[in-house]
Amino acid sequence: MSTMRLLVLGAVRQRGRAHGYQVRADLELWGAHEWSTAKPGSIYHALKQLARQGLLLAHETAPSTAGGPPRTEYELTGAGEREYLSLLREALRAHDQKTDVLTAGVGLIVDLPRQEAIALLTERVAALDGWREEVERYWSPHSGDLTEFGHIGEVMRLWTHTAESQAAWTRGLIERLEKGAYVFAGEGERQITLAPEPGEGPHR
Amino acid sequence: MSTMRLLVLGAVRQRGRAHGYQVRADLELWGAHEWSTAKPGSIYHALKQLARQGLLLAHETAPSTAGGPPRTEYELTGAGEREYLSLLREALRAHDQKTDVLTAGVGLIVDLPRQEAIALLTERVAALDGWREEVERYWSPHSGDLTEFGHIGEVMRLWTHTAESQAAWTRGLIERLEKGAYVFAGEGERQITLAPEPGEGPHR
DNA sequence: ATCTCGCTAGTCAAACTTGACTAGCGCCGC
DNA sequence: GCGGCGCTAGTCAAGTTTGACTAGCGAGAT
Numbered sequence: 433m434s435t436m437r438l439l440v441l442g443a444v445r446q447r448g449r450a451h452g453y454q455v456r457a458d459l460e461l462w463g464a465h466e467w468s469t470a471k472p473g474s475i476y477h478a479l480k481q482l483a484r485q486g487l488l489l490a491h492e493t494a495p496s497t498a499g500g501p502p503r504t505e506y507e508l509t510g511a512g513e514r515e516y517l518s519l520l521r522e523a524l525r526a527h528d529q530k531t532d533v534l535t536a537g538v539g540l541i542v543d544l545p546r547q548e549a550i551a552l553l554t555e556r557v558a559a560l561d562g563w564r565e566e567v568e569r570y571w572s573p574h575s576g577d578l579t580e581f582g583h584i585g586e587v588m589r590l591w592t593h594t595a596e597s598q599a600a601w602t603r604g605l606i607e608r609l610e611k612g613a614y615v616f617a618g619e620g621e622r623q624i625t626l627a628p629e630p631g632e633g634p635h636r
Numbered sequence: 637m638s639t640m641r642l643l644v645l646g647a648v649r650q651r652g653r654a655h656g657y658q659v660r661a662d663l664e665l666w667g668a669h670e671w672s673t674a675k676p677g678s679i680y681h682a683l684k685q686l687a688r689q690g691l692l693l694a695h696e697t698a699p700s701t702a703g704g705p706p707r708t709e710y711e712l713t714g715a716g717e718r719e720y721l722s723l724l725r726e727a728l729r730a731h732d733q734k735t736d737v738l739t740a741g742v743g744l745i746v747d748l749p750r751q752e753a754i755a756l757l758t759e760r761v762a763a764l765d766g767w768r769e770e771v772e773r774y775w776s777p778h779s780g781d782l783t784e785f786g787h788i789g790e791v792m793r794l795w796t797h798t799a800e801s802q803a804a805w806t807r808g809l810i811e812r813l814e815k816g817a818y819v820f821a822g823e824g825e826r827q828i829t830l831a832p833e834p835g836e837g838p839h840r
Numbered sequence: 841a842t843c844t845c846g847c848t849a850g851t852c853a854a855a856c857t858t859g860a861c862t863a864g865c866g867c868c869g870c
Numbered sequence: 871g872c873g874g875c876g877c878t879a880g881t882c883a884a885g886t887t888t889g890a891c892t893a894g895c896g897a898g899a900t
Contacts, residue, residue, distance in 0.1 A: 433886060453849045474887055476850065481885085501849050501893075530734065531798070538790050583818040586742050590805060594735070597801035601794060614787040637856060657879045678857055680880065685855085705863075705879050843900080850892085857886070864878085870871100 435468050435532045436478040438523060441516040442540045444488065444506050451493065451503040452476050462539060468532040479506055487512035520544060524552040527559040527598070538605075546609060546616040553606045557599050564595035639672050639736045640682040642727060645720040646744045648692065648710050655697065655707040656680050666743060672736040683710055691716035724748060728756040731763040731802070742809075750813060750820040757810045761803050768799035 439462075443455045450458075456475050464470040482488040488506040508516065521544070523529060523537030541549050571581065571588040581588075643666075647659045654662075660679050668674040686692040692710040712720065725748070727733060727741030745753050775785065775792040785792075 436886085451849080456849085469887060471888065472850075473852085473889075477886065501851085503849060535791055535794065538794055539788060541790075542787050583746050584743060586745075586809060586812075587739055589808075590739065590742060593801065593805045593808075597797065601797045604793075605790060608790075640856085655879080660879085673857060675858065676880075677859080677882085681856065705881085707879060841900100843898105845896105845898090847896090848894085852891075853889100855886100855888075858884085860882090860884105862879100862881075866875105866877090868875085869873095 433474070433478060433481070434519060435530070435536055436470065436474050437482065438516070438519040438533070438536050438540070439464055439468065439470060440475060440478045440482065441487070441508065441512060441519070442536070442543070445508050445513070445516060445543070449491075449505050449507040451505045452479055453503065455479065455506075464536070467535050479504075482506075482512065487515050517544070521548075521552055524549065525555045525559070527556060527563050527595070542614055542616050544616065545618050549616065550606055550609050553602050553609070557602050557606070560595045560599040560602070564592050564599075567591050567595070637678070637682060637685070638723060638726075639734070639740055640674065640678050641686065642720070642723040642737070642740050642744070643668055643672065643674060644679060644682045644686065645691065645712065645716060645723070646740070646747070649712050649717070649720060649747070653695075653709050653711040655709045656683055657707065659683065659710075668740070671739050683708075686710075686716065691719050721748070725752075725756055728753065729759045729763070731760060731767050731799070746818055746820050748820065749822050753820065754810055754813050757806050757813070761806050761810070764799045764803040764806070768796050768803075771795050771799070 439459055440455055443458045444450045446458070447454060452475060456470075456472060459465065459470045459475065479488065479490075483490040483506065487509060489509050491505045491507075493503055493505050520537060520540055523533045524541065524544075529537075544552070567588055571585065643663055644659055647662045648654045650662070651658060656679060660674075660676060663669065663674045663679065683692065683694075687694040687710060691713060693713050695709045695711075697707055697709050724741060724744055727737045728745065728748075733741075748756070771792055775789065
């Protein structure tokens with residue numbers, strides 16, 4: 433659920449305080465229901481789970497202003513903030529991620545300081561290059577003749593092609609960031625407030 | 637579970653008749669535990685599920701020759717064969733697939749006739765091109781100026797880049813197949829036998 | 841007035857995945 | 871001649887995802 437965690441934490445964090453339907457609507461706005469598992473069930477589940485683990489603080493609220501069941505509002509705790517940043521860094525750094533994690537990471541990248549984002553993406557490029565080399569080594573230990581693997585060699589071709597392509601895209605993004613594109617954390621325009629730390633024990 | 641279904645059906649089909657551990661070992665050999673969710677729990681679950689749905693026929697077998705619990709052997713039914721080919725076609729044709737589905741499709745591609753594989757991959761190229769155009773249209777309806785979306789424009793760049801890259805790889809594969817690479821279904825060397833059709837009712 | 845449509849806000853069962861666990865047996869070293 | 875290691879073949883609980891469903895209310899149509 434790591435993509436869900438990242439997305440939900442990121443969505444709640446942007447609002448400061450949000451209820452489930454708001455998160456759901458925001459994610460839909462980002463198109464997340466198309467490129468990730470961000471469907472209602474998953475979102476509400478993630479919210480409850482994160483609250484149980486002390487990463488979100490839940491406030492029961494009066495029945496909504498406009499029909500429907502009573503809603504619960506959430507805000508990030510300090511632990512939630514740390515977890516969010518940790519997930520975000522991992523999403524940008526690691527190469528072995530599914531597309532949805534990377535997409536979420538790119539969408540939330542400006543929550544990091546610019547220099548850190550660049551450093552993480554640089555790590556990503558190195559990881560992709562390393563992985564590609566490993567795949568190539570694994571697949572040509574004998575004669576270097578790809579045909580000996582038959583059509584399975586095509587799987588290797590697919591992977592190395594993908595790795596190269598992703599590395600190229602990442603290098604392009606790094607270049608744009610180095611030229612000063614976009615507004616990152618600490619560059620004005622943004623401010624995040626956190627909920628007070630939770631006390632001991634499980635939350636409900 | 638569509639990737640699991642494809643992989644498990646493909647693995648059982650290659651053996652003609654196989655028990656869970658064999659499927660598990662084959663998938664591990666293909667490296668599937670690294671690029672898909674092919675872990676023991678999922679595999680055994682998929683086998684039972686497919687048997688319940690009449691796509692696999694289950695035979696209880698005497699306790700194994702070498703320790704361990706008694707094992708169950710499975711073979712494809714006619715419905716299983718149809719489902720397998722249908723999943724395989726879809727894996728190769730659709731662009732909106734996760735990497736694991738595509739990888740599985742490539743690994744099993746030779747179970748289709750060559751001309752059909754080429755046709756499916758051609759559809760894939762068209763689907764990727766169409767999707768890329770759609771993304772580009774969606775993201776530049778106003779001024780055509782990407783900067784107005786801020787860093788979110790990077791998500792679009794990522795996707796169009798990915799689509800182009802996948803299309804290029806697919807075109808390369810088509811070219812190789814047209815030149816006669818690899819041995820496909822109906823080109824000798826392979827023979828698949830099926831289990832007799834199951835009777836009515838749910839199977840166990 | 842009333843009917844229905846769509847939005848709000850969420851629940852629920854069923855399916856699927858994960859990671860840890862079990863239990864029998866042969867083999868290898870000592 | 872036996873203690874542990876590793877292989878065989880699988881189970882299980884806990885967590886996650888899916889897709890369908892619920893129920894309240896306002897706004898416009900009849």
